[in-house]
Amino acid sequence: MRIIAILAILAFSFISFAPADINTFSYKLGLLKYSGGDWYSNPTALPNLAGFANQTQKMNIDPNYGTVEVGSADIFNYPFVYMTGHGNVLFSDFEAENLRNYLIGGGFLHIDDNYGMDPFVRVAMKKVFPELDFIELPFSHEIYRQPFTFSDGLPKIHEHDGKPPQGLGLFWEGRLICFYSYESDLGNGWEDREVHNNPESLRQAALRMGVNILAYAFSL
Numbered sequence: 191m192r193i194i195a196i197l198a199i200l201a202f203s204f205i206s207f208a209p210a211d212i213n214t215f216s217y218k219l220g221l222l223k224y225s226g227g228d229w230y231s232n233p234t235a236l237p238n239l240a241g242f243a244n245q246t247q248k249m250n251i252d253p254n255y256g257t258v259e260v261g262s263a264d265i266f267n268y269p270f271v272y273m274t275g276h277g278n279v280l281f282s283d284f285e286a287e288n289l290r291n292y293l294i295g296g297g298f299l300h301i302d303d304n305y306g307m308d309p310f311v312r313v314a315m316k317k318v319f320p321e322l323d324f325i326e327l328p329f330s331h332e333i334y335r336q337p338f339t340f341s342d343g344l345p346k347i348h349e350h351d352g353k354p355p356q357g358l359g360l361f362w363e364g365r366l367i368c369f370y371s372y373e374s375d376l377g378n379g380w381e382d383r384e385v386h387n388n389p390e391s392l393r394q395a396a397l398r399m400g401v402n403i404l405a406y407a408f409s410l
Contacts, residue, residue, distance in 0.1 A: 270408070277310065280310075303370070327369075
């Protein structure tokens with residue numbers, strides 16, 4: 191399995207990436223801090239996901255994730271950034287440009303709707319990429335195929351509005367740069383068991399899908 195390694199980090203510049211063995215290098219996942227909503231939801235999600243990935247796939251991910259602001263140069267330190275919340279999402283022009291540079295330069299963003307952020311995050315991401323629209327990924331996409339198989343796409347962890355879960359993506363020059371899990375709520379499934387009292391089967395499905403997203407992002 192391969193992972194993106196950041197070699198040179200400069201604000202407002204492209205990121206230089208080179209493949210590296212995930213078992214050799216240790217990486218932190220980034221939690222995106224933004225204005226307007228509860229970006230800090232699901233505090234136990236990323237540590238549990240990292241632990242599960244390390245245990246089942248021997249990934250070398252630091253369970254102590256880093257919090258990174260949208261407009262900070264620190265975002266270029268993270269090959270993978272996770273974003274969640276329940277409501278409003280506001281990006282300034284500066285933040286939108288910074289996130290755009292990060293994603294075009296090789297970074298990866300996973301947006302996970304924790305319920306209620308959908309209308310806001312679509313507007314915010316349109317500010318980042320006015321020329322792009324979210325596209326639903328087919329169930330045959332690689333992100334659903336390895337290392338775990340999800341023949342029907344995203345697992346449904348919480349009911350929310352009762353709609354089927356959707357895995358949506360933004361593509362830049364053929365590369366999936368942003369994966370948006372909608373009506374699924376993977377992060378709630380990653381949290382400690384006692385937080386939401388999810389059945390273990392749902393927790394396992396959420397964690398396995400999370401590993402698939404990491405594996406895909408790290409293989410780019």
